[in-house]
Amino acid sequence: MDVTVTKLELIDFVPSERASEVSDIALSPLELEKFGIYLCRLWKRIIDKDFPLSLSYRNPTFTRILAQKFPNVRAVPLFKAIFPRNTLKFFNFNESLERGMWGSQTPFSPFITGCKPGFYVFHIKTNGDITPCPLNPAYLGNVKTHRIKEVWQNSKILNIYRNLKFDKHCGKCIYKIICGGCRAKAYIEFGDHSASDYSCLYNKRC
């Protein structure tokens, strides 16, 4: 049986426990970096050959790798990732919607951002608990007892994320406005919402 694949979406592995507990199955920062660079090369080939495949990789640090490898391509700073008009124009968003969100006009479908919770995403579990994302267990409230609007606007955790109030490496990094590190990894590893994403090779250089 032939299978035609037109869209491939990869999502970074976010351990639900501390990284040291799963070091035998998780990629190291260097391996993640090499994987990101490999995907950049693969993407370029897909574009050059006009191959009908849309490829995406959800990992905030990949935004930084893309920005470094493709400096002529615009990475959308996190605070602009709420669909400003010029961004929609740049990504030809209307056309993208007609063809499907993951149209092939750009390898960066439909736009590039880093860690999204607090900017235009949060997560509601089936029991009503609100968390920053499906991978981040931090409790923000529950829809049965809290107003969603108040959680969104007043959550101290989301305000740390959206104000980019990070410590150490991610806090000093020039790429934090387009990346910000995986907040789920940082919180699960250090129990601190401002901590750095330990899986980024680059944070060792900041």
Ligand code: SF4
């Ligand atoms: S140091 Fe932090 S903000 Fe900078 S690229 Fe790495 S994960 Fe992203």
